[in-house]
Amino acid sequence: MTVDTLRADRLGAWGAVRDTSPVLDALAAEGMRFAAAQVQWPKTGPSFASMFTATYPKDNGIARHVGIPLPCAFRTLAEELSALGYQTEAVVANGAVGREFNFDQGFDGYLETWKIDEDPGLNRWQRARRDPNRAGRVTDLALEVAGRLDRDRPFFLWVHYLDPHAPYEPPRSHRDLFQGDAYFDPIPRVSIDSRRSRREIGAIGKADAVDGREELAFYLARYDAEIRYTDEEIGRLLTGLAELGLARDRLTVFTSDHGESLGEHNYFFGHGRLAFQTCLHVPLLFHWPGALAPGVDEDPVELIDLAPTLLEIAGQDLAAGRWAQGRSRVARLRGRGAGSEDARAFSEAGYAQHGKWIRALRERRMKLVYSPHPKDQQLIGGEGVAFALYDLEADPAESVNLAAERPEELARLKRELWTWDRAPRFDAETDTASCGEGRPVDRDTEELLRSLGYL
Numbered sequence: 001m002t003v004d005t006l007r008a009d010r011l012g013a014w015g016a017v018r019d020t021s022p023v024l025d026a027l028a029a030e031g032m033r034f035a036a037a038q039v040q041w042p043k044t045g046p047s048f049a050s051m052f053t054a055t056y057p058k059d060n061g062i063a064r065h066v067g068i069p070l071p072c073a074f075r076t077l078a079e080e081l082s083a084l085g086y087q088t089e090a091v092v093a094n095g096a097v098g099r100e101f102n103f104d105q106g107f108d109g110y111l112e113t114w115k116i117d118e119d120p121g122l123n124r125w126q127r128a129r130r131d132p133n134r135a136g137r138v139t140d141l142a143l144e145v146a147g148r149l150d151r152d153r154p155f156f157l158w159v160h161y162l163d164p165h166a167p168y169e170p171p172r173s174h175r176d177l178f179q180g181d182a183y184f185d186p187i188p189r190v191s192i193d194s195r196r197s198r199r200e201i202g203a204i205g206k207a208d209a210v211d212g213r214e215e216l217a218f219y220l221a222r223y224d225a226e227i228r229y230t231d232e233e234i235g236r237l238l239t240g241l242a243e244l245g246l247a248r249d250r251l252t253v254f255t256s257d258h259g260e261s262l263g264e265h266n267y268f269f270g271h272g273r274l275a276f277q278t279c280l281h282v283p284l285l286f287h288w289p290g291a292l293a294p295g296v297d298e299d300p301v302e303l304i305d306l307a308p309t310l311l312e313i314a315g316q317d318l319a320a321g322r323w324a325q326g327r328s329r330v331a332r333l334r335g336r337g338a339g340s341e342d343a344r345a346f347s348e349a350g351y352a353q354h355g356k357w358i359r360a361l362r363e364r365r366m367k368l369v370y371s372p373h374p375k376d377q378q379l380i381g382g383e384g385v386a387f388a389l390y391d392l393e394a395d396p397a398e399s400v401n402l403a404a405e406r407p408e409e410l411a412r413l414k415r416e417l418w419t420w421d422r423a424p425r426f427d428a429e430t431d432t433a434s435c436g437e438g439r440p441v442d443r444d445t446e447e448l449l450r451s452l453g454y455l
């Protein structure tokens with residue numbers, strides 16, 4: 001299960017103060033929770049491309065933009081599981097992972113919520129009031145798919161929820177859940193740019209403003225309400241799967257494709273532009289009662305390790321525990337191997353003007369951000385400042401650049417980052433199966449991407 005745009009620190013198990021995630025918290029308490037999981041690019045398409053192929057954006061070519069198809073040359077997790085005899089099914093609610101972009105590689109069935117007419121009987125007005133991509137619908141479709149699975153063969157079911165993605169419009173039942181509660185601080189304001197319809201840096205556009213509201217807390221409460229609604233729907237999915245007899249011997253993995261900047265660093269209700277932890281740090285948990293003991297792993301881990309980990313569990317022979325650029329984390333899942341030297345995470349981000357995008361290296365405590373483009377520098381360390389060094393323990397908000405103060409630490413992390421960046425490019429084994437590169441983009445997909453602010 002993946003939930004779009006879900007930053008780790010808004011979930012109870014990862015330290016949120018509000019009761020946003022009772023279902024996921026219970027799952028985390030019974031499973032192995034990764035406290036410091038990190039995405040490779042904080043935008044839907046590139047993040048899932050990395051996750052499912054276990055390759056870095058700099059090497060798989062899917063950087064920044066939505067709409068770059070996942071090249072057929074890369075093997076995906078679903079392709080590998082399918083080859084191992086698994087039934088592979090997906091229900092997805094975000095057009096950025098539509099079939100047009102080849103994210104269906106390896107799946108026997110691939111349901112895209114926005115392309116399925118839920119009720120031909122609805123009139124235009126009724127249709128406009130319903131969100132075909134809402135979590136309730138994703139759960140319904142996932143349970144339908146699960147009900148049709150062959151019980152004699154193993155299955156891989158990917159369910160992707162979209163709700164916490166902007167605009168923050170939870171269903172009526174949840175809309176005001178956290179408004180005005182004990183954690184609602186009415187003081188901080190959001191500027192609304194009355195001349196532009198969309199904006200993320202320094203202010204929000206007039207189209208992004210809800211009812212003209214200017215309190216930051218109003219938007220935070222709505223974002224949290226989206227999470228709570230999704231959490232309840234995940235609960236309904238898990239209950240439904242149990243009723244179908246699909247609870248036993250099931251490994252459940254939960255994560256997100258990226259977080260969300262909720263006003264930190266003057267960046268509002270967006271992701272992808274910068275490489276702060278608000279957008280890079282995501283929840284990751286493995287729940288498998290009887291096979292995995294409950295625990296918490298505090299070390300950094302990259303989402304490109306997810307596919308190799310699942311493949312090893314599924315019985316694939318991995319050379320030295322590696323698959324593509326990722327590595328199996330089965331040892332850490334079993335509570336061993338924590339504290340190892342490679343507890344670090346590389347990420348990329350930005351608008352990638354002229355190929356100059358942001359690179360970041362996060363260790364347990366220190367983090368280095370390299371911004372080659374002057375426009376990014378203005379938003380991070382200041383113009384002309386290409387390197388920002390943060391102490392995540394002392395300064396979790398990443399507000400104090402220690403680069404000048406700690407030259408040795410800076411030099412060491414720079415060397416690590418260059419070694420990674422200049423490592424020989426990963427070459428995908430040529431996958432001969434064609435996945436139809438360059439498929440035309442469906443009109444419904446284009447409409448959905450526009451409403452999400454991608455286009």
Ligand SMILES: [Zn+2]
Pocket residue numbers: 004005043044045257258
């Ligand atoms: Zn996303």
